[in-house]
Amino acid sequence: MQRDLVERAQRGDRxxxxxxxxxxxxxxxxxxxxxxxxxxxxxxxxxETLVVAWRDLKGLRDPNGFDAWLHRxxxxxxxxxxxxERRRSARAVHVPEITSQPDASRAVEDRDTLDRGxxxxxxxxxxxxxxxxxxxxxxxxxxDALRIPSGTFKSRLNRATVALRxxxxxxARTTDRLAAEVAR
Amino acid sequence: xxxxxxxxRLVATWLDGRSAxxxxxxxxxxxxxxxxxxxxxxxxxxRDRGRSLPATARSAGSRLRWAVAVVSLVVVAxxxxxxxxxxxxxxxxxxxxxxAATAAPKPGATLGAGGGIVxxxxxxxxxxxxxxxxxxxxxxxxxxCSRRWIVVVNQDGTGERRLFPDGPPTQSVLAVSPDGSHLxxxxxxxxxxxxxxxxxxxxxxxxxxxxxxxxxxxxxxxxAFSPDGERLAFVRGYASDSAYPGDATSxxxxxxxxxxxxxxxxDSTRVATPELSLPCGFTCGEGTDEAPHWSPDGRHxxxxxxxxxxxxxxxxxxxxxxxxxxxxxxxxxxxxATGLSARDADWSPDGSxxxxxxxxxxxxxxxxxxxxxxxxxxxxxxxxxxxxVRVTTSGVAGIGQDAARWTSTGRIxxxxxxxWTTMVIDADGQHRTVIDPADVRERTAVGCIVCSAPxxxxxxxxxxxYWVSAP
Numbered sequence: 250m251q252r253d254l255v256e257r258a259q260r261g262d263r264x265x266x267x268x269x270x271x272x273x274x275x276x277x278x279x280x281x282x283x284x285x286x287x288x289x290x291x292x293x294x295x296x297e298t299l300v301v302a303w304r305d306l307k308g309l310r311d312p313n314g315f316d317a318w319l320h321r322x323x324x325x326x327x328x329x330x331x332x333x334e335r336r337r338s339a340r341a342v343h344v345p346e347i348t349s350q351p352d353a354s355r356a357v358e359d360r361d362t363l364d365r366g367x368x369x370x371x372x373x374x375x376x377x378x379x380x381x382x383x384x385x386x387x388x389x390x391x392x393d394a395l396r397i398p399s400g401t402f403k404s405r406l407n408r409a410t411v412a413l414r415x416x417x418x419x420x421a422r423t424t425d426r427l428a429a430e431v432a433r
Numbered sequence: 434x435x436x437x438x439x440x441x442r443l444v445a446t447w448l449d450g451r452s453a454x455x456x457x458x459x460x461x462x463x464x465x466x467x468x469x470x471x472x473x474x475x476x477x478x479x480r481d482r483g484r485s486l487p488a489t490a491r492s493a494g495s496r497l498r499w500a501v502a503v504v505s506l507v508v509v510a511x512x513x514x515x516x517x518x519x520x521x522x523x524x525x526x527x528x529x530x531x532x533a534a535t536a537a538p539k540p541g542a543t544l545g546a547g548g549g550i551v552x553x554x555x556x557x558x559x560x561x562x563x564x565x566x567x568x569x570x571x572x573x574x575x576x577x578c579s580r581r582w583i584v585v586v587n588q589d590g591t592g593e594r595r596l597f598p599d600g601p602p603t604q605s606v607l608a609v610s611p612d613g614s615h616l617x618x619x620x621x622x623x624x625x626x627x628x629x630x631x632x633x634x635x636x637x638x639x640x641x642x643x644x645x646x647x648x649x650x651x652x653x654x655x656x657a658f659s660p661d662g663e664r665l666a667f668v669r670g671y672a673s674d675s676a677y678p679g680d681a682t683s684x685x686x687x688x689x690x691x692x693x694x695x696x697x698x699x700d701s702t703r704v705a706t707p708e709l710s711l712p713c714g715f716t717c718g719e720g721t722d723e724a725p726h727w728s729p730d731g732r733h734x735x736x737x738x739x740x741x742x743x744x745x746x747x748x749x750x751x752x753x754x755x756x757x758x759x760x761x762x763x764x765x766x767x768x769x770a771t772g773l774s775a776r777d778a779d780w781s782p783d784g785s786x787x788x789x790x791x792x793x794x795x796x797x798x799x800x801x802x803x804x805x806x807x808x809x810x811x812x813x814x815x816x817x818x819x820x821x822v823r824v825t826t827s828g829v830a831g832i833g834q835d836a837a838r839w840t841s842t843g844r845i846x847x848x849x850x851x852x853w854t855t856m857v858i859d860a861d862g863q864h865r866t867v868i869d870p871a872d873v874r875e876r877t878a879v880g881c882i883v884c885s886a887p888x889x890x891x892x893x894x895x896x897x898x899y900w901v902s903a904p
Contacts, residue, residue, distance in 0.1 A: 261473060263465075263468060263469060263805070266468060267465050267468075270461060270464060270465060270468070271461060274456055274460065274461050274464070275456050278456045278457070278460065283448060288457065292457050292460055295460060295464065296460065296463060296464045296467065299464040299465070299467075299468060300464065300467045300468055300471050303468045303471055303473065304471050304472070304473055304474055305473075305474055306473060307473050307474065307475060307476035308474070308476050310603070310627065363443070363444070363447050364447075367447075378444060378448070379448065382441065382444050382445040382448050383445070383448040383449065410440070410441070410444075413444070414440065
């Protein structure tokens with residue numbers, strides 16, 4: 250992101266912020282959609298992210314760090330959106346306990362399987378996976394974005410990975426059972 | 434391990450494939466329309482903390498520093514002024530904050546007996562100039578670097594030099610004591626995290642001003658010395674989650690006794706800030722207070738309250754109003770009608786008038802066709818709210834933010850919306866003249882004690898300038 254634009258926006262230049270928003274909105278929406286798995290809620294989260302980013306932009310100390318800061322704002326808004334959804338649905342999402350990790354690589358040949366498994370993860374697990382695998386953040390940067398200690402992020406990422414593999418394995422077992430029933 | 438790597442690679446590939454999503458139609462337009470109606474919060478209230486600072490506890494050492502600081506301040510106060518230069522302490526006030534940086538910068542300027550003028554100068558560098566380097570920058574990209582240093586010049590505008598030449602290029606003048614002997618500055622020490630430091634006008638012996646802001650306190654800002662230099666007024670923000678100060682939940686005007694470090698929050702001014710998120714939208718907040726100004730007799734404060742909403746009544750633009758309150762928090766009163774949207778008020782030198790900027794905002798159209806409109810003008814009013822007089826008729830092309838200030842001779846200085854043109858006008862609207870804000874000598878020649886000037890897009894910008902005197 251151009252530092253000059255960020256500095257102009259920090260001084261209240263809405264046109265400069267519009268240029269920034271235009272250049273950022275695609276990536277923001279993708280991240281929000283991946284974390285929330287819902288287009289409408291991602292829409293709300295991105296809109297709130299841009300408004301909060303504008304409102305709080307003067308608090309950004311280093312304009313060169315705008316992208317990372319914007320992602321922190323987005324993660325915050327995504328969490329709030331996810332929290333609203335949890336309150337609305339009043340439904341807990343449980344991560345299945347597993348004692349072993351079957352090789353799931355073959356099961357994910359079907360992208361839909363991975364998609365279903367990812368959708369069933371908790372929002373904080375999805376966020377950890379997106380920050381690590383999609384944005385390519387280091388553990389420290391991802392922990393910073395989530396406002397948690399680096400060690401906590403590492404364990405969260407590990408739990409998210411385990412949970413995703415478990416979901417995929419469970420999905421594969423379900424598919425095998427259905428296939429067997431159809432064969433009978 | 435191999436299976437894990439394969440799995441990670443599959444997840445990464447899948448996420449990349451899932452990311453080629455189209456942004457919903459109108460999302461950008463809807464977002465920007467909401468941005469148009471949203472006011473930026475001051476930096477001190479929403480300061481991004483990046484990685485967490487190490488937690489600090491009040492140690493015996495810090496208590497000792499505090500005690501030494503208090504004793505030193507009491508002694509020098511009794512001696513007749515706020516003379517901090519000889520105090521051995523590094524912290525003023527209760528030491529709840531991280532300790533001050535140990536490597537104090539070498540002062541870069543020595544003021545002569547005649548005093549001078551202090552301000553912050555911003556220099557915009559192109560990529561490749563000096564130490565300005567950025568990746569992926571090319572000609573015409575508009576990229577570059579900003580550097581800001583506190584500088585001091587002689588009374589005639591000559592001899593500009595940096596007050597903290599070894600400090601980081603992030604320096605700001607927050608306030609200057611009325612006698613011009615001390616200033617409150619931030620960003621002057623490496624790693625000082627933009628906390629406020631008290632120092633003399635030679636930049637020597639900066640001391641952390643510890644206001645005791647600890648979680649859930651999110652930050653203090655808008656500092657103003659009382660006329661006798663013994664107190665500081667400021668606004669304190671509170672956040673429900675200190676890791677996200679942008680989510681401030683309330684603000685309150687506070688007064689700090691510099692001799693004791695005691696901070697009194699004026700409870701009558703405490704307001705809940707609006708929440709952006711649903712279900713409140715822009716409606717639930719009582720406001721956000723900013724920028725207190727002392728009356729010349731030190732008995733009253735003026736401050737602006739932004740973002741005043743009405744629960745249950747959604748609307749696109751929140752109200753702004755100016756309030757007066759006694760220094761002990763009594764007699765809170767709105768200065769003029771809400772419809773005038775009064776902000777940035779300041780007392781005249783004799784206390785008989787208040788100048789404020791009326792910034793009336795409205796939005797025409799809806800959704801992506803929404804247009805943001807703002808009409809700004811300067812008014813004066815008696816401190817009791819009577820005799821409102823419109824001084825300028827510039828309207829839409831009018832006054833910039835944080836702009837109207839009194840000169841020492843009772844005239845008004847203000848800056849136009851172009852963020853550059855600086856005007857001086859009599860309190861009755863007569864004799865309006867343009868002055869060159871880049872010429873410090875000309876700006877101060879109009880008699881400003883505190884002259885407002887903009888940070889600009891030009892290569893060299895200025896901020897507020899203050900008369901200072903040699904310690």
